[in-house]
Amino acid sequence: MALLEVRDIVVRFGGVTAVGGVSFDVNERQICGLIGPNGAGKTTLFNVISGIYRPQEGSVRFAGTVTTGQPRHRMAPLGLGRTFQNLALFKSMTVRENILAGAHSAGGAGFLANALRLPRARAEEAAAARRARELIHLLQLDAVADKPVVDLPFGTQKRVEMARALISQPKLLLLDEPAGGLNHGEVDELAELFQHVRRSFDLAILLVEHHMSLVMRVSDKVVALDFGKKIADGTPDEVRSSPEVIRAYLGDGHAEAVHAA
Numbered sequence: 001m002a003l004l005e006v007r008d009i010v011v012r013f014g015g016v017t018a019v020g021g022v023s024f025d026v027n028e029r030q031i032c033g034l035i036g037p038n039g040a041g042k043t044t045l046f047n048v049i050s051g052i053y054r055p056q057e058g059s060v061r062f063a064g065t066v067t068t069g070q071p072r073h074r075m076a077p078l079g080l081g082r083t084f085q086n087l088a089l090f091k092s093m094t095v096r097e098n099i100l101a102g103a104h105s106a107g108g109a110g111f112l113a114n115a116l117r118l119p120r121a122r123a124e125e126a127a128a129a130r131r132a133r134e135l136i137h138l139l140q141l142d143a144v145a146d147k148p149v150v151d152l153p154f155g156t157q158k159r160v161e162m163a164r165a166l167i168s169q170p171k172l173l174l175l176d177e178p179a180g181g182l183n184h185g186e187v188d189e190l191a192e193l194f195q196h197v198r199r200s201f202d203l204a205i206l207l208v209e210h211h212m213s214l215v216m217r218v219s220d221k222v223v224a225l226d227f228g229k230k231i232a233d234g235t236p237d238e239v240r241s242s243p244e245v246i247r248a249y250l251g252d253g254h255a256e257a258v259h260a261a
């Protein structure tokens, strides 16, 4: 059984079919890239998987549980972590405080136990503080750990967001355009970081990304969308050489040229 099973997802906005019946799987410890030209339906599908949109048709099953239709706050406890395209950090809070905020959204002790500082809540807090320290170290944030996020470069803020998603110990990390706004050096660092994070946490990663060379470099498998349909699903090499993918990105003439070659 795959870790994530996306089945026949359909999402319509009025007369626009943003996603028109897409299915694919992500296995445990797999890095899967979701690509496609502008308007292909990537963000819409990502929002279905992370529980923000409820599809008109189809289902998402994560670790054996159907997640479509479940409230969004149930996703982190199930083992789904995510980051956002435009960052969703508390800017005036420090790096450490932001990372710890991710632990609170997944905490099991509950509001009352936390408010009364019952032993279970205190143990959870201590464990979260320890995990935050480990993540700060792993994501090379030691030097800025107690600085407000607002003062940090964009690339560093992205690492903070990843740490915040990781503190809830997800089985699948959903990354929305992690390379957006990063320079060349930062993209190279990100590629290494993905491998490192996968190894250290034994998790799977699904990334929506425009940066093609990053996707092809880090992914075990790639799913390509165009006009809301899946046009390819395979290894980076298979997807890169798919005539449908070449046509979607470059137009008909190129696809025929590649096909003839």
Ligand SMILES: Nc1ncnc2c1ncn2[C@@H]1O[C@H](COP(=O)(O)OP(=O)(O)OP(=O)(O)O)[C@@H](O)[C@H]1O
Pocket (backbone or CB within 6 Å): 013, 016, 017, 018, 019, 036, 037, 038, 039, 040, 041, 042, 043, 044, 045
């Ligand atoms: N909230 C919405 N209301 C109406 N139409 C929408 C909405 N969100 C997306 N769409 C439409 O659905 C289609 C798919 O959009 P989506 O943003 O999912 O594509 P994308 O592949 O993520 O594109 P991009 O790479 O530009 O972010 C597009 O035609 C878009 O205009």
